[in-house]
Amino acid sequence: MNKTDARYRVVLEQRKGMRSINLQELWEYRDLLMFLVWRSIRVRYAQSLLGVGWAIVQPLFSMVVFTIVFGRLAKVDSDGVPYAVFSFTALVPWTYFANALTESAGSLVSNANMIRKVYFPRLVLPLSAVVAKLVDFSIAMVMLFGIMLWYKVVPTWGVLYLPFLVVLMMLTAAGIGTWLTALAIQYRDVHYSLNFVVQLLMYAAPVVYPVSLVPEEYRLLYGCNPMVGVIEGFRSALLGTVPMPWDLLGLGGGLSLFLCVTGALYFRSKEKIFADVA
Template sequence: MKINKRAIENQEKTIVIDTKKKGWRLINWQELWQYRDLFLFLVWRDIKTRYAQSILGVGWAVIQPVFSMIVFTIVFGNIAKVSSEGMPYAIFSYTALVPWTFFSTSLTSASGSLISSKNLITKVYFPRLVIPIAPVLGKMIDFGISFLILLGLMVWFGVKPTIWSLMIPVFILLMMLTSAGVGMWLTALSIQYRDIRYGSNFFVQLLMYASPVIYPASSIPEKYQFIYSLNPMVGVIEGFRAALLGTRAMPWQYLGIGSLMAVFFFVTGALYFRSMERYFADVA
């Protein structure tokens, strides 16, 4: 029955193609819903093919943050003696690496996504928004796995989570919103300017130093705190630490400003993406 209903839904529609702008609707949710199967298959393809014909398979989702953690612990924890607010440096940095790895890998794959999907864009219609959003969802699997490792590490180091851990889903949402927003910007820019694709890897690397991954946010001087808090990942990472490690109080200021910025990135990203999507097939 479900099938027929959907078929009829589609039939009754008159599609109009013209040169008019689409008004202020940011995202056509109804259409995205219609194409949900495609969306899910693309996410699934992304996950399935990423680790095809590799020995470690999903193990790679673990290796990246775990090895970064080991290197950071040696270099920043033991040699440079960066403050870890009383926590073992390993878990201090790994707690930050879990959301950070999600953010950085979903950005790099979003910025390459339109180009690697060029073949699809020039041959079939589907809501183009699927392309930058699919990798963000796809990376959630990796995030889930590395989060489990984090829980394991907490047991190992005997760290007890605080009651604020109930806020974790909110942080995850904030993290996804930021990734999707910046991802839409990068995707739309990258199809016309290939520099974005080359530059974004590098940019994301630099951005890591503007986020409290290897050091605590408290070591940023007071006068730079406001600029620093414009980066939504600061709130996310410090939120993770506050909730899981209890190294600090809840970073409400970072979270407040960060959420506003995340919404700003998402809205402007969606607007820019929408204004550019009609040219994708022509410039791809």
């Protein structure tokens, strides 16, 4: 090989340690992301009798049960608004978070054949689950406004903060989802136990009770669950029951961002084994 040919040699080496997050590569594969989002939506509703009604049934039935058990029987405080509205306002973001987490955790296993055959940034798979669940969330939000209208509850000007709260909600789901996705493909127990864990976590968030029941000295510790600030923020923005919880949102936002970055880095560090263990 002469000196001229040596300039065109390409050496492929395996990277060691943490691999950086290639945002440019993710952007270049945005069409694949949108295709996977559309496929997820179509598969969910194509052969379903209720169709988009499933996006309403889950939080609606939960609201009915919670209203009877916690609102009527246990007499849990609802910050001065009807308990049905109080609980449904929390169930909308929580249902999105729970479903996005479950779907993203199983995204690599369910797309194992795709992973083995072609290259693409694997982060696209859990992210597509997080984005696809926004359809269910939007439908549930319409239902929420209908319930508020029925009970004559008028949204406050804080509704302008909803886009920020939605972004924080998605950031939380994406951060925890990337961690669980990378763990679930190697340790299948993670995926099997996730539904049970998510049910338990719901009671560690203010879904059926207000944050005011938590002692003040434990408020910030309680706020380490990023969904606490999101749920309380939704109630503040839509119902005006409490001031916007900026302390909880700041703490939750910082933790969500930390989970997103570390989750993506851990995901990238394990990416090289996905095709072998999927």
